[in-house]
Amino acid sequence: MAGHVERGTVPGAVTLVSRRGDVQVDVVGNRSLDGPPLRRDSLFRISSMTKPITAVAALTLVEDCLLRLDAPVDDVLPELANRRVLKSLDSELDDTVPAVRSITTRDLLTFRLGFGQLMAQPDAYPILKAANDRSLGMGPPQPFDYPAPDEWLRRLGELPLMCQPGEKWLYHTGSDVLGVLLERVCGKPLDEVLTERVFEPLGMKDTSFSTSDVDRLVTSYQMDYSVFDEPSGGQWSRRPPFLSGGGGLLSTVDDLSAFAHMMLNSGRYQGVRVLSRPMVELMTTDQLTPAQKAVSGFFPGYFDDRGWGFGVSVATARTNVFQTPGRFGWDGGLGTSWQADPKEELTAIMLTQRAGFPDLSAVYTDFWTSVYASLPD
Structure with a gap:
């Protein structure tokens, strides 16, 4: 990731890789193009990585x-x-x-x-x-x-x-x-539902739909590096009228790690049960038929080696080094990614603050390739 920061592909990145109790966190770059350094507790707009969290809350109901x-x-x-x-x-x-x-x-x-x-x-x-x-x-x-x-x-x-x-x-x-x-x-706002059913049980104290702690919030950029959202006075600096279960959350790498480990550990994290093992298995099972995949209208070829569970993508075939069948998770269009791999007992998270393709797809690919290439025999 340091290479992508040096080349200007992204202003910065916070990554976490966890396997069998061994956790590595790396922080490189800045919160904005000319801003202060990123920190481990920097807040990112996780956009569509909100979807799995909303799905888990629904499945508790x-x-x-x-x-x-x-x-x-x-x-x-x-x-x-x-x-x-x-x-x-x-x-x-x-x-x-x-x-x-x-x-x-x-x-x-x-x-x-x-x-x-x-x-x-x-x-x-x-x-x-x-x-x-x-x-x-x-x-x-x-x-x-x-x-x-x-x-x-x-x-x-x-x-x-x-x-x-x-x-x-x-x-x-x-x-x-x-x-x-x-x-x-x-009978209550979505943030209260998520807090009671997901955030509090997992200790996700920094995950929310807005923040007043703008010194921790990164600047979000479009593909051409025009500013998408500023920390101070931006759209995540105050509570919005609609709490989007599809893309509205802010979070940190450690909060997302708690969620990721709960999913990897069949619904349990640090002795707290959020979902049952059978429900996690159902959530991470491909629910789509071949006919539904063929007419999805999503990125061409996306469903050739993947399916969709409840709020998460599910790998169905090994077409590259990191595409282990059964691996699940989701990305955020503003520059974030999370996956969990039960076979490898691995979960990893990448948080950046730049949207867009093709540049960002190379960052994703390089991150996940590096994660899997580093696994021992």
């Missing part, structure tokens, strides 16, 4: 019998009941058919609710333009672009689904809907 995986969400989220579905993705908004069934909790966890982000221009289809016009979160995380949860769900409910529930994997929106579902089932 399933284990408490407050949610059921295959029950419709209509009673709790009536805005999503009696859906209409576009005849095709490029149809006009009124060119629809009835949904063949209701949306379930499992659909939200597996991104098969029938609505999500598309790898396309914001106005590529009428439905995508309508979603962007309604600020439904179809791009990078922008906490203050969202309306409050009830209004956000009302706007989502105004639109038809992009496809039938269960038909396709469509990215992101399921996690945001899941966050609203958790709020309504528990």
